Amino acid sequence: MAVNRKTRGAARIVRKAAFSIGVVFALAGPAAQAETLADALASAYQNSGLLDQNRALLRAADEDVAGAVAALRPILNFTANVTRNFGTSRSTGNVGGIVSGLDSTQADMGLVASLLLYDGGAASLDVEAAKETVLATRQRLVSVEQQILLRAVVAYLSVYANRDAVQLRQNNLRLLSEELRAAQDRFEVGEVTRTDVAQAEASLAQARSGLATAQGDLQQAIEEYQNVIGRQPGQIAPPPQLPRLEGDVEAARALAVRTHPDLQEAQHRVAASEINIQRAESALKPTISAVGSLGITDDLESRDYSNSGTIGIELSQPIYRGGALSSTIRRAIAARDAELGNLYEVRKTVSQDVGNAYAALAARRASLSASEERIRAARIAFRGVREEATLGARTTLDVLDAEQELLDAETARISDEANLYIAAYGVLDATGRLTAQNLNLGVQQYDPTAYYNLAKDAPTTTSEQGRQLDRVLRSLQRN
Missing domain, CATH: 2.20.200 (Outer membrane efflux proteins (OEP))
Incomplete structure (x- = not known):
């Protein structure tokens, strides 16, 4: 009689476990009308106050060119x-x-x-220096855009992974509840000791703690998503295919050294500092x-x-100004040297970031591959234990232990998959290609030259060009 009860209990747990596995596998399936990663990136691009701030700083730099041009006019x-x-x-x-x-x-x-x-070319040099500053500020805007989009990728994948983790832990909690009831039933008929029941109770309490932690992590991910993307997350679609990347890290490093916005910004600032030296020297002329x-x-x-x-x-x-002019020249030279030092450091940092990004990508790929292998082995083990349990060769606890191992493997796979995507987009960021233009986001992209082309000639407010500038400024205001 005890053997029959034991077999029926195991079969009941096996059926529930099989149902839970089906739920776990369904988590990775496509969701109808779900928000895609591209949708989230587009929203982050449109709703970023940090981008608005740096666009305004760029327009201010554009106006510096206009101010320098105005000095050449009557x-x-x-x-x-x-x-x-x-x-x-x-x-x-x-x-x-x-x-x-x-x-x-x-x-x-x-x-x-x-x-x-x-004036010895001073006013013209002011114009050239202001133009170089504009170009540097444009590259700074691109760098900020990359930061925003990478943060959006992390926010999107965090919500996706944490939601799946919560569901997996909820299933785990249900299974451990069944395990506890099975242990209590077997204790009543004398098949197990009180220690076995206590172990099942401890496992259930640990599962509840893990679920609470996962729910807390999910709520934090939702808060970050709302902050970065600009709205509460709805249904989250599975991530798309990984972005195309250079297979050779050295080729990626060479690309980054040529095109990374941080490096281009540093180059333009060096150019502006060189012009400022000439500007300081021109002050000695009539x-x-x-x-x-x-x-x-x-x-x-x-x-x-x-x-x-x-x-x-x-x-x-000037004939004599107490050494102030000479001091200004020396200060300009020192500022140029500082920018050259910064350029050297930025070049090294960009090169290192590419190497780090590719190392992280390789590690994430290996980790995901190991998780897939772990899932494959855990699934085979679960099926074997389940079959043996129906024959009475395995206990209910053995079935649930095998089920727990499979759930743990699935949880690890979800985390590894999210980390792989973050690492891949981190490579794009390190090579300077994580932009709305390179990602082909379906969004109206900000044109940094539009305002400059209207403002560079220093139009007055009463001119047609000045009125166009006013209209552009009004269109850029947030409601």
């Missing part, structure tokens, strides 16, 4: 003032003297114009400007008025 100022004079004067030429009032009201208006003719003025003075208490005008050429050149 400057026209309007002046106006009204002056009230008052007082008295006394003449002692006559007996007793004559006292007269000095009260008068006078209005002055004028136009003052100046045009820089020559400055020639054409100046002119028109003015009118009107005595408001009479009909008297006068007007005048001047035109001329001004020449100035």
Whole structure:
């Protein structure tokens, strides 16, 4: 009688275990109307405040070019003032003297114009340095874009993996509950000891703790997803195929050294610092400007008025400023040397990051392959134990132990798969190709040249080009 009860209990557990395995396998199946990784990346690109911040910084750099260009153009100022004079004067030429009032009201208006003719190339160098800074800032924007998209990849895969992990642990908890009931039944008929029941209770408590931890990890992943992607995650589709990567790490390293945005930014900053040295040296040269003025003075208490005008050429050149100009040149040279040092370090860092990314990718591939092999072996073991249990050669605990091993292998596989995708996109980031353009995201991409082309000529607000700039700025404002 005890043997029959034992066999029926094992068969019941086997049926539940087989059902749970089916649920585990179904987790990897495609979900209808699920959000894809491309959808998540597109949303992160559109909703990133950090991208908006750096786009605004780029527009500010564009305006620095406009400001430098404006220095080469004529400057026209309007002046106006009204002056009230008052007082008295006394003449002692006559007996007793004559006292007269000095009260008068006078209005002055004028136009003052100046045009820089020559300054040793300083103003033109300012324009060139500002352009190099714009190019560096554009590359900084690309680097930030890569950071945002890589963070979005991690957020997406974290939700995907943690949801599956929670479901696996829920199944595990149900199985251990059955194991505890089976152990209690067998204890009642004297097949096991109280120690066996206590072990089953401890395993169940551990499973509950593991489920609570997995649920906490999932909630944190959801919070990160909402922060990065801009909305709560719905159904998450399984990851797509891995992105195409260079098979040779040295080829990838050579590509990164040519195209990585961090390295290009550093190169443009070196170029700007070289120009700044020339700019500092040009301050020692003479400055020639054409100046002119028109003015009118009107005595408001009479009909008297006068007007005048001047035109001329001004020449100035510093002779001695206490060593300030020489100090400025030395400072510019030191700043250039600092940028050269930064360029050297960035080149080494980019090269190292590529090597690290490929090493991580190889490790993740090996780990996933090992997990697949572990699943294959655990599945064979589970099927064998299940068949033996139906014949009475295995206990219910043996079946559940085999089931637990298979579930653990599935959990490890989910984590390894997510880590493999993160490593693959990490390679794209290390080589400078994790951008909306290279990923072909279905999103309106930000054109860094559109604003620059409108602003570089320093249009006034009343010109047509200036009005276009105003419209562009309004369109960029978040609601």
